[in-house]
Amino acid sequence: MAIPTKRAGVRPSVLAAGLIGVAVMAAVDEVVFHQILAWHHFYDRATPAVGLLSDGLLHAAELVALVGGFFWFADLRRRDVLVPLAAWGGFLLGAGGFQLFDGLVDHKILRVHQIRYGVDVLPYDLAWNAAGALLLLAGALVTRRAARRDRG
Template identity: 70%
Template sequence: MGARGRSMAAAALIGAAVMAAVDEIVFHQILGWHHFYDRSTPSIGLLTDGLLHTAELLGLVAGFVWWADLRRRGTLAGGHAWAGLFLGAGGFQLFDGIVDHKLLRLHQIRYGVPDLLPYDLAWNASALVLLAIGAALAVRAARRSR
């Protein structure tokens, strides 16, 4: 993997970790809509939120160490890194929306509402917007680096 790919991958790790943090802080803690794993006791739900928080922090640290190393070596490709950030954030969001919410049914976006469809559509649509931005930035970065 070349410098462009490493720049994109490091930033994608940061993007996924940032989106996990937004999910965990906003939807798990502030709004209290769900826990990471809601198919057990509230204590288990809280434990799984802590494990998700641990994973996101490890992802942030690893991603920023990788990013800093690329920068120190003078090989960080800024355009590719921006693309990776959005691709990582959108990828996490879409994975969570489809795999965690629907396939594995670890949790739903929100409980106690008559219809989950608007929440699911908004969740996955926001993921697709982030992915589209990341893809557009990746194409732009590739064109500029020729």
Template identity: 65%
Template sequence: MAEPADVPPPEPQHRRSTAVAALAGAALMAAVDEIVFHQLLGWHHFYDRSTPAVGLFADGLLHSAELIGLVAGFFLLADLVRSRALAVDSAVAGLFLGLGGFQLFDGIVDHKVLRLHQIRYGVEILPYDLLWNAAGVLLLAVGAVLARRARRTAAARGARG
């Protein structure tokens, strides 16, 4: 169905696109963490300060939260696409911000502050911690650069009318 000629096209929603994609990015990184480090490598569970059964239960809770985040992010992104309000460049930035945000939160808060688990046991942990947190910082930096670029592009388009 074509829009009437006098109706302007919808404006891209940059903040919403960033936020929705950040939700999906955080959920995606939680999925990668849970699948790779919890299941495939078996290095840790989400909560390792109890029995293996409790650790497995905690992994199930993380997996449930990650799936809810992925499904919610998918539907919110689909709504942006449907309403023609998705700002793709802002969404890509948000994806990286979500990926890095989860990684760094996990590395600092879950591993060090709350001590829910460590990346790995029975090895020198410092190199793992440094690499884990550096990966989070790198993903956040990529997201920040892309977000800045998206804001500049949006401002330039707005200035042109």
């Protein structure tokens, strides 16, 4: 039986924490923009009841992802192969990936909802997508640093 090494844990650390990052950003989006500000629902191209249902399904999916990600993360820690810096990079990649996917695919390509209605959405779109891109860039830099540190 091979003894696990930290090197074996870089990719899984990024992936487990990336799943957590996706779930956390989905939760932030839903709580802040769907519930507190009530700017939109996940799916706004039908009745309010369908919009509310779509928010519930999004919430269920984010909870499953969060729990799954934390179980995976805990397993990596238990086996002593978790690479914390790689996990932070993965978390940022997941959060930024969700935000940019939501901003580009959900808002612009599929048009399931907009950030906000009744206003010029350009500033909102620019801020949302720029924040997602910055999170992705930060995640890529941290992940790259973790991989270099692990190799050297």
